[in-house]
Amino acid sequence: MQKDHPVIIPVILAGGSGTRLWPLSRECHPKQLLPLVNDKTMLQNTLLRVQGLKGVSLPIVVCTEEHRFLVAEQVRAIGCAATIIIEPVGRDTAPAVAVAALEAVGQNEEAIILVLPADHVIDNEMNFAEAVARGVSFASHGQPVTFGIVPQSPHTGYGYIKKGSEISGAEPPVFAVDGFVEKPSLEKAREYLAEGYLWNSGMFLFPAAGFLATLKEFEPTMADCVARAYVARTHDLDFTRLDSLAFSESPANSVDYAVMERVRDTVVVPLDCSWSDVGSWEALWEIGEQDAQGNVFIGNVLAEGVSGCYIHAGDKLVAAIGLSNHIIVETKDALLVAAKDRTQEVKAIVKRLTLEKRDEVRLHKKVFRPWGSYECVDSGDRFQVKRIMVNPGATLSLQRHFHRAEHWVVVKGTAHITNSEQTIILTENQSTYIPLGAKHRLKNPGTIPLEIVEIQTGSYLGEDDIERLEDLYGR
Known part of the structure; x- marks a missing residue:
């Protein structure tokens, strides 16, 4: 293979829970799978960003077991194709990249992998493409490459890269890496800015085989x-x-610690663009479209005498009066109100919710499944009401419950239902009763979404009261 036309395989790291963007980002539906800056999700924007790069091949997406169907659906929805690798457990970024490198080498021994987190915002995609092209010329000759963001402010939420000597012959300039620095204090961040340090973006280029040898x-x-x-x-x-x-037996470590800080011939390509890893609500305010008072409003918001705020209304009208520099985020089951300069502390709320085993840390009211979605609309002692949507052609598992019975009412579409030994077809306004312990299955044989209302009754109504007897999705 000619060195000037290497195969570039994007590796999109789509794991993580995005706890600092709670209550919008949750364990089962984290920030990389949410549309936070436009009508595409962060993952979709990342996939679309790499499509126009020269020499790019089919991307590899590394994600968790829990998110695999959401990832697959989001890839399909934008007309992309990808190799999707499931991490059994989280072991930080180095093992995830290593798995992708093995896959890349299997496709092409001389492949270069472009490692990108799925949750970054990059506005100037032309500058991004040019930076990648500059990096490829070094990676194709065996040198690991990192991308350093030209900083816009003395930010304390990012690590920094100290530039070394300028590499002759590179235009625009590329530099040797003189060191990586942890997230600094504000005073140190100002010093780094004055000395020409770059933000550490967490984006890398490696020869896949070289990365594996170094690891x-x-x-x-x-x-x-x-x-x-x-x-x-x-x-x-x-x-x-x-x-x-x-x-699971692998040690956990990041690419930075496991590889980048140990190799000596790393180069850094400066990337001058509007960039963010969207690590907090304040970061979303910074990159959002602000009005004359410095506010970013999403959804149904009414404000009087409000400045410097980020207000996200999910389902309800949010009215605000006389506030400055606050974050307000409303969802169906949670409301966050925080001082803008303390949004990094949202993780403390998430920790408390986790310790108390609250559903709000994991699930939204609307929960997505490979066959569609469901949403709890009401619940009380010994009953729960859900709205269930099944995609055209999709089928739920053959299952039974030991603590609850169910009553299904078709609201829209056609339902193909297995109820014990009976198979029936129901249409709008028709219903069936599923006794406790009965084997049952729901399928949408139609071409439009199937919507049903499910009324559960019983002594225990938790999602873990389910025995799957057959399942198309391998759960």
């Missing part, structure tokens, strides 16, 4: 565990599953 040198246990997990992989529908035991 084997510095993190042999990790390299071995990941290799065993990949060799024992299986294919499930559109997904690649790794061996859970082998992957």
